[in-house]
Amino acid sequence: MDYLKYVDSNSFLHKLDPRTKFAFFVVMAVLTSVIKSFVALAFLLVFFVIIWKSCHIGEHILVLLSKLKVLLLFIFLLWLCLGLFQEPKVEGGPVFFHTTFSWVGQQHVFCFDWYDFYKGAVYSLRIFLMISSFYTVLLTTNFSEMILGLRKWHIPYSVAFAIGLIFQIIPITIKELQAIMDAQSSRGLEIDKCNWVTKVKNYVTFSFPLLFRVISKGQSISLAMHYYKLDFSVKRTAYKAIKASRLDVYFIAANVVAIAITIVLRIMYYIPV
Template structure:
């Protein structure tokens, strides 16, 4: 569950937090495109490491490190599944190229996890909703998306609390083979699903009591306005994306 720490918004006054959410959405799209563009170790390693200064500048290194610790399990799974599938296709022989490609796939996941964590850690759901609305996306869809983002850390916290409660009752989640461990998570998933349904019903009742959707004309407390630093950041991202396209044509 520690990987979901990357979805908890932090309220800080840093250059990254103060960037316009539309610029950060462009950053998210640019890094995602660059990560998908390359399938070699060195470029993907550069993309991953290039984001570390941004994490430090945003002062979210602690939350990011927790997210990465949880994500490393999935990175190892991606590495293992890629290596096994390629080895099976080649008659159960492993060479350096298979290992290289498998490492590259794991690094791609790390790069994407870093950029998504940085985005959600530094972007409040309210401003994200405003950014989506400015892109002519209907408010109902914006509200549904941002509400889901808000619930992710809450559900992760509840899952951890339920797991701790089940451990106190003698449930051993860390023992047994993969199938046995999956079966042991049923006592956690059942109350978690019930809790999620109850929360959704409470939210629906609260929205109905406040006449959600009754008026087509909405007002917002905040307004988005691009500042000089936003243009500089967008230009830097566009330059990095163009350089990546040129490098992709060479390597």
């Protein structure tokens, strides 16, 4: 399944004003960087799942999850390992192993307990929610709408166009990379049954033709901009207009309620990490 690509559908999220979705991402990004309570974050995840389910983009989020699994696991293990050298900040809960040791003349603690798992889970969940909120916007807002939305926020057209163009080009580049990998393995380059060092080496090999393809596409795009008389110094008109509807109001209301519940849960079930 494709990823980093708009999903053509007619769900309520697709129908929202792009500005509402941008605001959703900004608010959620702030919220997930502030909230460090697992219960609150778990509630937020449930809220997100309801949104994904109702918009039929759940499968795409699972694809994202599979792409992020190494990163999330790394974050989980990193915080788990860092926690091994700390006592739990709250009383209670199982401790699997506890000892003290001295190193460079200083006394250290080694404590493997539930709190290490808790911290690992909180940090991975935060990162996942942050990325998935952005991905939700990406899956439900095509790049033309993105440009329109950014323009409404008085972002200069050159900037809005560049952002839209990036999201137009990303799926093309992923497709190109896949085609290059397929073409090279068809000629005998082993990419399936090899160790990770060879895999990394192969990716370096693929980057060369990919670079040329991307440069050539970049040239074609700049030619097309010339053919279509794109001039950022000239005032443009717009064929389509965007405006908020009742759906936006309902979505904002739902978000306000969800944010309020998240904050309450954060206060009630806060465990310092």
